[in-house]
Amino acid sequence: MAGDMNVLPLSVIEEAIKGDGDALAAVINHYKGYIRYLAMRPLKDDYGNEYLCVDEDMRLRLEAKLIHSIVTGFKILPA
Amino acid sequence: MKDPYEQRVQNQFGGFCTRVLKNEAARIHNEYARQREREKSLDDLSPDELSQITTTDTYFEDEHVFEVLGKSVVVTGDLLAEAISKLPEDKRDVILLSYFLGMSDREISEHMDVVRQSISKRRAKTLKELREYLVKEGFEWPEI
Numbered sequence: 488m489a490g491d492m493n494v495l496p497l498s499v500i501e502e503a504i505k506g507d508g509d510a511l512a513a514v515i516n517h518y519k520g521y522i523r524y525l526a527m528r529p530l531k532d533d534y535g536n537e538y539l540c541v542d543e544d545m546r547l548r549l550e551a552k553l554i555h556s557i558v559t560g561f562k563i564l565p566a
Numbered sequence: 567m568k569d570p571y572e573q574r575v576q577n578q579f580g581g582f583c584t585r586v587l588k589n590e591a592a593r594i595h596n597e598y599a600r601q602r603e604r605e606k607s608l609d610d611l612s613p614d615e616l617s618q619i620t621t622t623d624t625y626f627e628d629e630h631v632f633e634v635l636g637k638s639v640v641v642t643g644d645l646l647a648e649a650i651s652k653l654p655e656d657k658r659d660v661i662l663l664s665y666f667l668g669m670s671d672r673e674i675s676e677h678m679d680v681v682r683q684s685i686s687k688r689r690a691k692t693l694k695e696l697r698e699y700l701v702k703e704g705f706e707w708p709e710i
Contacts, residue, residue, distance in 0.1 A: 494576050494580070495576065495579065495580075496572075497569075497571075497572040497575055497576065500575055500576065500579045501575075514583070518583060518587065521584070521587060522587060525587055525588070525591040526591070528598075545591070545594050548590070548594060549587055549590055549591060549594075552586060552587070552590040553583060553586055553587055553590075556582075556583075556586040557582075557583070557586075560582075560586070561579065561582050563575055563578065564578060
């Protein structure tokens with residue numbers, strides 16, 4: 488059962504494809520870490536030090552894109 | 567034992583989501599790079615380029631201040647101010663007091679210790695002089 492924590496249940500996937508808000512929220516939550524990782528950008532402060540920061544703008548765009556793609560673009564392929 | 571259909575859908579969905587996010591992230595990075603290439607900070611613009619996109623306020627630029635009887639009078643318009651500054655002091659005071667401070671001839675005559683008639687004469691004469699000077703200098707009369 489412990490392995491199942493890392494995978495979205497089938498029912499959630501099916502609901503998300505139909506556009507259910509709670510299911511999509513669960514999917515976004517599932518990919519939260521990956522999205523934050525992708526939205527990481529080096530940022531320079533006034534003294535020239537570089538930091539890795541999550542670009543909030545980019546994070547939100549990634550989330551929006553994921554939701555849009557799941558609802559419009561995902562089809563379950565036949566075996 | 568896990569349902570093979572569920573396993574398959576989970577794999578497809580996981581792959582799909584990862585692909586979508588990765589592609590979109592690459593696209594956004596491209597966009598940022600393109601923007602950085604084309605964008606220019608306002609600080610880096612030459613004065614010439616800057617003047618094309620900015621305006622400068624011109625308040626007080628053509629205002630001139632004269633002193634009469636301890637009061638300051640503001641005259642707007644370079645040419646007019648120049649004409650007034652060229653008048654002798656007694657004539658200038660009459661013009662400023664009557665037209666810029668709105669005093670009557672009687673009030674002016676009391677302030678300057680002269681009879682009223684001479685103020686009135688001086689004013690008429692000065693106005694004529696001013697007009698001649700301004701016409702000669704090509705002053706554009708404001709539309710009323």
